[in-house]
Amino acid sequence: MYEFSNDKLLMIHADDAGLSTSENQATIEALQTGSVTSYSLMVPCPWFYEMAQFALANPEFDYGIHLTLTCEWKNYKFGPVLSKEQVPSLVDKNGHFQKNRALFQEKARVEEAEKELSAQIEKALDLGLKPSHLDCHMYSVATSAELISAYKNLGKKYDLPVLLSKELMAFVGFGAETALEDDDLLVDHLYVGEYQYFEKGNLKKFYGDILDNMEAGFNMILIHPAFDTHEMKSITEDHPNFGSEWRQQDFEYFTGQECKSKIKENGIQLVSWKDIMSYKT
Known part of the structure; x- marks a missing residue:
């Protein structure tokens, strides 16, 4: 069981480390100078090794494995760490x-997906990484x-704890009631930027409103x-949703003073996965 206090616990988590060197460098700076408290690495991506070296050299920062089964x-393009024949x-x-x-x-077989995900974890462990959690x-x-x-x-x-969230399941159209059990560790309140706010230039306000209205529990x-570079523009071509410009705005807000001030003013306690696991009873 996990019993969280009445405090406003907040993990600001950076996905997609390893996707590109731009993503890596922005993630590193956000960890070192911003309010980001956790990140996760995409093992199949070409720039995984760069971020893995950072993780090995900087174990004080909380990181997990961003288990990967799609490439949007x-x-x-990238594919599995196992051969396509496997x-x-x-x-x-x-x-x-x-x-x-x-x-x-439509196409994936569960046993092959599980085999590939296990191989991604093993590849990270073989490098000496010590992840705090799994997400996807x-x-x-x-x-x-x-x-x-x-x-x-x-x-x-x-x-390792795995990221489980009713909000994420609803976001991808899956009914949480068919998969969750009473002893699962759940995020109480999970927030992801929405395209409508980015499109209207209100993404940073969206984040600020979350901080101003945060509830107690595990948030x-x-x-x-990422930085809005030529590299990221090329990767995210024709994909403004979570695209290069969006990622630059994520970096700017969560390394900026407004974010830090709102966290302090609203009595929010920043936490990592390691902190969350200390609440297990």
């Missing part, structure tokens, strides 16, 4: 991950009750900090 980008249901004709959750759900890119694990169960089993196998804000 138009011109930037996990044929996870890849397209070119050996890359499927581009969205719908295609993944695009929350693709929430495409079936069987896959959610496999995801939770990986947490048990490696003795999490998922962000994707």
Whole structure:
């Protein structure tokens, strides 16, 4: 069981480290100078090794494995760490991950997905990484009750908490009641930026309103900090949702003074996964 105090506990978590060097450098700066308290690494991505070296050299920062089963980008592709022959249901004709959750759900076999996710964790461990938790890119694990169960089993196998959230499940269209159990560790309130706010230029206000109205319990804000460089523009071409400009705004807000002031003014306590696990009874 996990019993959280009446305090406003907040984890500001940076997804997608390893996606690009721009993502890596922004994540590092957000950890060192901003309010970000946790991040997770995408093992299959080309720039994973750069961020892994940072993690090894800076163990004081909390990090997990961003388990990856999809690749949404138009011109930037990656695939499983296992060979396509070992996990044929996870890849397209070119050996890359499927581009969205719908295609993944249609084609993927649960046993192959679990095998690939285990291989990603093992690859990180073989480098000497000591992750604090597991989470999932695009929350693709929430495409079936069987896959959610496999995801939770990986947490048990490696003795790591897994990110479970009713809000995330609803976001990807999955009914939480079919997959959650009474003793699961759940995020009480999880927030992800919404495209409507970005499109209208109100993304930073969206984040500020969350901080001003935060409730007690285990809160999490998922962000994707990166610099709006040529590299990120190329990766996110024709994909403004969580695109390069959006990621720059994430970086700016969560390293800025307004964010720090609101956290202090609203009596919010920043936490990592390691802190959260101390609440286990």
